[in-house]
Amino acid sequence: MRGKKHGVQARFLEVNKKAAYMPCASHRLNLVIADAARSSITSISFFGYLQRIYNLFAASTKRWVILKKHVTHFTVKSLPDTRWEAKVEAVKSLRFQTTEILEAIEELERVSLDNRDGFISTECRALAIEVRNWRFLVCLITWYDLLFQINIISKALQSPSICINDQISHIEAGMSFVSQYRHGGVAIAEGKAKELADELEVDRAYPEPRRRKKICLFSYESSDESDHQTGEEVFRREFFYPLVDTISQSLQERFKNMNDFKKKYGCLCSASNMKSAITSDMLPSSCAALAKGIGEDDIDFTVASCERSFSKLKLIKNFLRNSMSQGRLAGLSVISIEHELSREIDTENLVQQFATVKDRKVKF
Structure with missing residues (x-):
């Protein structure tokens, strides 16, 4: 993926020359x-x-x-x-x-x-x-x-x-x-x-260590120091x-290249950096450095959370759920990835609403 000639980076650069890897x-x-x-x-x-x-x-x-x-x-x-x-x-x-x-x-x-x-x-x-x-x-x-x-x-x-x-x-x-x-x-x-x-x-x-035997043919030769x-x-x-x-x-x-990136893009990395740049009157110089250096340097970051989210697919769609449709797989993946938010949802209320909408009984 890092390939600058044939990898994903090269394909992004074909579309946008200033895309930062x-x-x-x-x-x-x-x-x-x-x-x-x-x-x-x-x-x-x-x-x-x-x-x-x-x-x-x-x-x-x-x-x-x-x-x-x-x-x-x-x-x-x-x-x-x-x-x-x-x-x-x-x-x-x-x-x-x-x-x-x-x-x-x-x-x-x-x-x-x-x-x-x-x-x-x-x-x-x-x-x-x-x-x-x-x-x-x-x-x-x-x-x-x-x-x-x-x-x-x-x-x-x-x-x-x-x-x-x-x-x-x-x-x-x-x-x-x-x-x-x-x-x-x-x-x-x-x-x-x-x-x-x-x-x-x-x-x-x-x-x-094994001592290496060196035959000295002349008187001025010395033994190996490693021995x-x-x-x-x-x-x-x-x-x-x-x-x-x-x-x-x-x-x-x-x-x-982390320190070089911090000098040029550091003001955008967090809210505290942006506030300090504004209060210290460093915002114009930071923006100038950002405009000059954008698209030239690699940006160090982490995609671990994205990969952990992608790994959920292997846990959800196993050999017992091989016939799962794309819509159901996408829905279960979102629930599993955003499990912290899904736990806060009142599922019983949602079930009651769904049952009310799909209710076909005739009420006299």
């Missing part, structure tokens, strides 16, 4: 998480293990009963393909119930060995070994801290009443958090992971810094 801020934030999830091999593997844990228990009702016996608050969740900020739910279940989920995996391994199921038993053993890894625990804490903050921003951007000022403040708060987390995030994550490590009896040590790095330094270089830097850079690139 409005990309969804929620979608852009979603793409930030998508970029971060592909920032390193460790991040890709981390979410792969989370999906394997869900697939292990969700493939059978008997396995799910074993999971529910140990897990009481949050069940394991599947990783969504589109709503990346919803991955915080999948990470949260393992973040706060690591011991319970690990006990469920170990019990499932014992049951699989009794049933002579080698595939499930080896899968359980591999997942249990990975969960008991110190590096995995630190990755778990790091991802949950970042996804939790981004999920707060995402919920705020989906508000129907959000304006550009609130949007900018939320994005800047997210950038500030990521910048601060880059300097002390590893220490914070390790401090929280120590509690899990002590509970699981895990050795708090990063895996030592002297510790496991923690390799963890920071291969996982933490690429993750945080990718989020920070993606936020700056995808939301870089």
